[in-house]
Amino acid sequence: MPRLCALCSAQRPILKRPKTGQQICKTCFFHVFETEVHNTITEAKLFQPGDRVAIGASGGKDSTVLAHVMKMLNDRYNYGLELFLLSIDEGITGYRDDSLETVKQNQKEYDLPLKILSYNELYGWTMDSIVEAVGRKNNCTFCGVFRRQALDRGAAMLGVDHIVTGHNADDVAETVLMNIMRGDIARLGRCTAICTQGEDTIKRSKPFKYTYEKEIVMYAYFKRLTYFSTECIYSPDAYRGHARSFLKLLEAARPSAIIDIIHSGEACEVGEEATKELKERKICKRCGYIASNDLCKACTLLEGLERGMANAGITDRGRKQLEASGPTPDGLRTIPFFQMNTDTPLDSASSTPIPGQTVDARIPAVVHVTAG
Amino acid sequence: MSEISLKVEFGGGLELLFSNQKSHQLSLPTRVASDDSTSPFGKEQETKALDITYLIHWLRDHRLKERVELFMENDTVRPGILVLVNDTDWELEGEGQYEIKDGDEIVFISTLHGG
Structure with missing residues (x-):
């Protein structure tokens, strides 16, 4: 018996979602991909x-x-x-x-x-x-x-x-790792924010x-x-490259690693002393x-x-x-x-x-x- | 010896390691060396059915033009390279152990290039 999509139980799955491990079909993939981005936008x-x-x-x-x-x-x-x-x-x-x-x-x-x-x-x-x-x-x-x-x-x-x-998500997780490895606690506190805005500049999200x-x-x-x-011809950031390779190895062993690292970054509460230096x-x-x-x-x-x-x-x-x-x-x-x-x-x-x-x-x- | 014909596609910048050629039509033997060695072998060599792990080694030895470390790591593709078998994620098809059938299309896409 052929495997069926974990969501619609009707079509043949084409993808294993790294976030959840679910095997889903193409139609459901498009739907969850777009809907999750929509949810991220509306929740924030x-x-x-x-x-x-x-x-x-x-x-x-x-x-x-x-x-x-x-x-x-x-x-x-x-x-x-x-x-x-x-x-x-x-x-x-x-x-x-x-x-x-x-x-x-x-x-x-x-x-x-x-x-x-x-x-x-x-x-x-x-x-x-x-x-x-x-x-x-x-x-x-x-x-x-x-x-x-x-x-x-x-x-x-x-x-x-x-x-x-x-x-x-990979970029954000990579930045969390880099800020930890550099001991940049102030940035660690900010880097998982979905939207950054000073009082003055244009919002970025x-x-x-x-x-x-x-x-x-x-x-x-x-x-x-x-x-x-x-790849940019002027050699990429070597430090980020190592963080990226490390993250990809973690992902291969446990695909939820990326989202877990983001959650860890979000859960970090940065004390006033760390941000005072800014x-x-x-x-x-x-x-x-x-x-x-x-x-x-x-x-x-x-x-x-x-x-x-x-x-x-x-x-x-x-x-x-x-x-x-x-x-x-x-x-x-x-x-x-x-x-x-x-x-x-x-x-x-x-x-x-x-x-x-x-x-x-x-x-x-x-x-x-x-x-x- | 009978052969299997298959199509290999590269995307996401991987084609740059393969003479900048995206699509490759290949014909490979049905039975290949169990140790993934791609040079000719004698009768005493243990064999297995042609699978994706062998294909990866064969591409490295016969098609790759530069920087092997951007394609392979530990006898498989480097983490961050996606593989599709007939438009299905290879994670659903047994990954490297998937036995290639006549007419299959295998796609390799790098996710590692800048966004």
């Missing part, structure tokens, strides 16, 4: 009707499936969201240029407006040129800091309230927080969604972005690049060397001023614009918007 009350939401789209598997599912759930359950695709072009030849073609294809398939913001427009540097200047050691630091700010700025340009990203990578890939496969899958939030004096010092991380990194002292934004020693080498020269390339899109500016004293700098509600950088 992520959206309000009328919200403008940008989907951070890289062309990879997670964001491709996310765009598909967000569009479908928005229609099916009448969320009333206005959806956008937002992509960051880091300027990596042979990697990002190819994956952006996938995003453009998604844009046509889902009929969503797409905005692409590039490092080159925003910072005057591409990752290719940064790697040429700094080598392959700290390039991921530049990319990470620049991407975070670029996403917020792209979102501000689109006038959206919220960015959703394709981070999945992870509708796939409880969705296994295996199921995302299976969903993309059975739905025949096209995505781009090439520096008070400020506004960057040069570009208006959130900062923990007078200058935000991106402005410090950019100044280091421009002055040929790339370590300035990476090590304390580098920063001291930069300060010792004299004041910031005039005419240095800076990042366009960022106006928070908020009703309650957090620190009015330091958000005073720099004299002589054009302040615009939306950043005046050039963006190629491909209308949907």
